[in-house]
Amino acid sequence: MSAEIRTFKASFGVSWLKAGWTVFKAQPLTFMMMYIFIVIVGLFPFILPNTIIQMACALAGPFLTVGFYNAALNSQAGKSIMLADILKPFSAKGRRLNLFRLGLYQLGVALILGVIMSLLFEPVTSAIQNHSPEQDMESVIAQIAAAISFSDIAIFVVLQSLAMMAFAYALPLVYFKEQANILNAMKQSLKVFYYNMAPLSVFGGIVALLMIASAPLSLVPLMFIMPIVYIGFFVSFQAIFAAQSSLEDNTPDQGDKHQDNIGQSGRFDA
Template sequence: MSIELRVFKADAGVKWFKAGWLIFKTQPLTFIFMHLFIGIVGLLSLFLPFLQIIAALATPFLTAGFYQAVLTKQQGGKIMLADILKPFSAKGNRLGLLRLALYQMAAGVLMALLANGLFAEAVAIMSDPNVDPNIALQQVIDSISMANMALFLIAISFYLTAFAYAVPLVYFNQQKRIFEVLKSSLMVFYHNVAALSVYGAICAVFMVISAFLTFIPLLVLMPICYISFFVSYQAIFMPVVPPAQSEPTEPEQHNDTGRFDA
């Protein structure tokens, strides 16, 4: 049985982001620390290579924990930082998240191999300690063809969109067929390209503004983006959405009004 999704108009992207802000401000510090915790786990794997596999396996669980906290707030509950660890002990969903993590790790390895193959000359230049730093950048630019760059951007776009909604689909919808999950996540970006483009543009604009403010506003912006992205998942995929959060729309292939009451 295929996974049904709903289709929204462009203005839904604004409503999703607004809903994310409204949820965030109910317990801002908790959401900030939750996001920081996820970020720290990722950074540790960069500095301590032996933690890379552990971090890769843990990330879907931590993301699911963050989303579960959002759902708890929508239902009027209280959350704390430790709630982000709940998926590790959630019976019935752990195997699905573990399988998803393994699939994502495999896809990440394939992306790394593709990058090494497409940009082997550039990697060799950057790895050569004898190359003059003043001319290394120009040599790297000259070694990269537009065709290879386009191919890599297409591949990375497929990778990101395929896994974008994978965690909530596995954890909340309890989908066990990973390839069906990845396909459904891809289809979201096809059917809801307008709404997600508006949502993405809003996030991008705020990120650019943050860059001029020493990135400190990202401590607030990134949790809001996480929350509002989960709100978009609820609107598109959840058959029953918490009251006063959204109005369901027609299943796939039928456009709706795009309404999402935050």
């Protein structure tokens, strides 16, 4: 069964980030440690290039992300959280199987995108691999530039973006809304981006600017910024998939006021 999707104005992209900050500042160090833990697990395949480790880390990703979301939910409720809370989804009976299945879908899509990438950028790879040490660097760069096709780049960016959008809300839908149909959850996630393009574009634009601003500092500020982004995104999920019945007794003006409380309380009370 599909959950109802609600739409919001562009300004709510800012409100969700404000809500993320409100939750984050309750226990900033814990949320930062959770984010660092997720990054470390994500880097393991590069440190230890082993197929089994790569698959294990890829499949663990959804569990750790919803563990972070669940910690944010507990913090919204005024509960104290700890780093170990990020591992709780691994022991969530009745939900972990669907998370595992979602991880398999993500792994499959990543493999397909990898094949597409190798096919699209094969001329660039060949130009890099086949140059001789005697060649002038300028001529090598010219060969690489000539091999680059902007249409191929555009195709890959579109496919990568669609994959990210398909899984973005599918993950919390599978865990918090207990949707067992992975493909249906992915379709709903894509619909969210279609109907809420304005606030999510504002949200993503602000995040992109913050990431660019952190580049001169070796991206160190991301340890502070990204936990807020994670929480803000989860707040957007709470808002977009909130039960419509929670607003049935409100007038339109009261409903807008109720929605504005997201940025003040750090929680969307459905």
